[in-house]
Amino acid sequence: MFKAMEAVKLLRVCRSLAVIAETNGIALHHSHVRGSNPAIERRGMHSSSIPEDASVVYLRNGENGADVYLVGTCHVSEKSAQQVKQVINFVKPNVIAVELCKRRAQSLQHLKSSQRSLLQLVLDSWKIPSGLLKKLVRLYLGLQYHHLRVVGFEPGKEFKVALEECKRMEAQLLLIDDDIGVTIGKLVDVLSFSVVLRLFRAGKRLEEMIGNVALEDAIERFSERGFARKVMEIITIECPEIMKVLITHRDQVMFKHLRSCQGRVVGVVGMGHMDGIEKMWKDADQKALNYNT
Numbered sequence: 001m002f003k004a005m006e007a008v009k010l011l012r013v014c015r016s017l018a019v020i021a022e023t024n025g026i027a028l029h030h031s032h033v034r035g036s037n038p039a040i041e042r043r044g045m046h047s048s049s050i051p052e053d054a055s056v057v058y059l060r061n062g063e064n065g066a067d068v069y070l071v072g073t074c075h076v077s078e079k080s081a082q083q084v085k086q087v088i089n090f091v092k093p094n095v096i097a098v099e100l101c102k103r104r105a106q107s108l109q110h111l112k113s114s115q116r117s118l119l120q121l122v123l124d125s126w127k128i129p130s131g132l133l134k135k136l137v138r139l140y141l142g143l144q145y146h147h148l149r150v151v152g153f154e155p156g157k158e159f160k161v162a163l164e165e166c167k168r169m170e171a172q173l174l175l176i177d178d179d180i181g182v183t184i185g186k187l188v189d190v191l192s193f194s195v196v197l198r199l200f201r202a203g204k205r206l207e208e209m210i211g212n213v214a215l216e217d218a219i220e221r222f223s224e225r226g227f228a229r230k231v232m233e234i235i236t237i238e239c240p241e242i243m244k245v246l247i248t249h250r251d252q253v254m255f256k257h258l259r260s261c262q263g264r265v266v267g268v269v270g271m272g273h274m275d276g277i278e279k280m281w282k283d284a285d286q287k288a289l290n291y292n293t
Helices: 004-024 038-043 076-089 102-110 118-127 132-150 158-170 179-188 193-210 215-221 227-237 241-261 271-293
Strands: 056-060 068-071 096-097 172-175 264-270
Touching: 004 215, 038 118, 056 271, 068 076, 068 271, 076 158, 096 158, 096 241, 102 158, 118 215, 118 227, 132 227, 158 241, 158 264, 172 241, 193 227, 193 241, 227 241, 241 271
Parallel strands: 068 264, 096 172, 096 264
Antiparallel strands: 056 068
């Protein structure tokens, strides 16, 4: 009985979770690309090639000399997918790092989601070796993405583009995210009655902030770093437990992977991860500078 009640509560709050997911890619920030940076100037990178709208960050690894171009995306934005391709083709990296785990990457490469029936979606979710709540979370998020495909969007297209360009350029592919099953497990573990109530409140605030606009316009707003930051501020205030699972921990995981890269690197992550990764990068650079002085 307890699990059934929890399941009902979970279904009611999943819509709020789905909004967070879209923003940070399960989901969700920057400084502009610095035009005065010598590495950028040497490659002739102007605003027409690398946009200065806070969606792309140049990060120089002072410890190993790597040049990292971090692209922040919204996972259902056509604009984000186009930008990822543009940056990859301009930088011509030897490493492409994407916010995916092995399971998600295989799904993007092999699964024809548009041909997947609702029945198959339910059956696949129930095959996952986990508890009821985890199955319901996977199912609900799957239904959200299915709905977006039905109305003409392609969730995860920027990742698919990155994988295709990586293969075409024969670059090294680096999967830098935690396993999706682990993330969902942690998410279920922090859900409680209190968190559910605060998620309802956060969802209402997000709806008010988005306003009454067309779905396509709303989605593109999530590809704006400033807007995404406001979303994250709401989630941080209302549901810090959710923020820690979906953003903070995964920021740390992805930062460690990116920091270990060498050469020219393009990283593709949800917009909600940009602020956290960039802050950790700057902290690491400062730590290295202090150590050397």
